[in-house]
Every structure is written in C-alpha cells, then in structure tokens.
Amino acid sequence: MNNIDFSNLNSFEQQIYERLLEGSKLHSDLKITNAAELCGCSISKISKLVKKLGFTNYKQFMDFLYGRELPQKKTSSELERIKHFIDDFDPALVDEFIELMNNHERIILFGYGPSFICAQYFEYRLRSCSGKFIQVVGDEISVETMVDQNTLLVIFTTTGTFRSFENVYRISREKGCQVLTIAEEYNKSLLANCDRIFWLCKYPQPQGLKPHEKSRTVFFIFIEEILHKLVAPENG
Secondary structure (H helix, E strand, O other): EEEOOOOOHHHHHHHHHHHHHHHHHHHHOHHHHHHHHOOOOHHHHHHHHHHHOOOOOOOHHHHHHHOOOOOOOOOOHHHHHHHHHHHHHOOOOHHHHHHHHHHOOEEEEEOOOOHHHHHHHHHHHHHHHOOEEEEEEEOHHHHHHHHOOOEEEEEEEEEOOOOOOOHHHHHHEEEEEEEEEEEOOOOOOHHHHHHHHHHHEOOOOOOOOHHHHHOOHHHHHHHHHHHHHHHHHOEE
16 A cells, blocks of 8 residues: 655655656666756755655655556455455555545545445445535536635546546646545556545456456445544544
8 A cells, every 4th residue: 555645745846756757657777866867956855755755765666656566467366355455454544534634624526437436435424424525526527616725636546547537637736626546556647647646455456357347345445444433433
C-alpha cells in the first residue's frame, strides 16, 4: 500500500517531479546524479523531494515510477490474493483518509461502473457515521456543479484504464478542490490526475480481465476499515 501526497509540493518541487516522471519514460535507469542534471538542481533537492512525497530514498521512488515494486504477475485465486492484501494492510492509510475527510466540509465520491457502485455503498454508510456532507457522482457535469475549495473529491478506480480522469481533475483544480484517488492496481498515468493517491494493493488481478470484470473486494475491505474506525469511539 502506498500513500503519495503531491499537495505539499511547492512550484519548484512540482517541476522537479514532472521532469523525473518524464525522465523515467526516456531512461531505463536514471541515476540520482543524472536526475539532478536533468532537473537543474542539487542531489539534496532530489532527496528532499523524494522524502516529501513519502518515500524512504531515491531508489525506492524510482523503483515505484518504473513499476519495479510490482511482483511478477502470476495466476492465483482471489482468496489467496486477498489474503496477501490483508497481510500487508497498512492501517495508516485509514488514518490518513479520516484526517483528509475531517479537513474538508464536503466529500464527493466519484467512480465509473462497478467502482461507482462501491462509492454508493460508501456514501450510504459514511453519511450515518461522519456528520459530513457526502455525495456520490458519476459524471463530469455533476463534479463541476458540486465541488469547491472546501471539497475533497475521492476517485475510486481499480485499474485507471476504463476512462481518463483528466477532465475531472482539471475541473476540480479550477474550482480549488483537492483530489484524492484511491486505486487498487498500479498505473503511473494516474499520477498526473490527482493531488494525492492511495495505491491499495501490489497483488494484481488476472490480466485477461477487463476493468469492469475485476473484483472490488479490496475497496470494500478498505471502506469497512474506515467505517469501523469512525464508529469505534462511539462503541467504547
């Protein structure tokens, strides 16, 4: 599970990140010295950016950009995959989500297809235990009419390949809205269309499945952990 936060980057750090992202597409093994030259900054600036994004070191960050963090894809049952996910579950992401939610007046949940249905379930449960304005939407027009600077837009996506979130993100940023993407599978293209991203699982589903055919079990487990944390204080 990974938590990457772009919202704390200043404009220069954002430029460094964008150059590193482009550099990773052109070079198969971008050393930190070459990265510093590419970005026109010192090595220490690169290291500071990497840690600010939540990575331990430069190597871990580049491994993530290159997708090296992903295991070799192999066929396994859904139960085995979920067991691995539960064994690696990071409860810190639950706390991070609740903190983000508490820092915003309005929470808009967004998704396509089955991910939209997951968001509907989350909306129903979250309304009863958060005291926040919660609304689920599934189209760009609704996003444009509902988000503002006091809103957190939460995008649910399993693969990030069914449909682009570029317009959703652009509209949200124009309104001053912060965007969090909760994705199951690693997809580097999602990095450009959110302020913050939670990658939930490093154990991919079978490649032969289309996005709408993949299970949303990981989403529901993460959602239930959030709900449990929210209602736990009430139950003592």
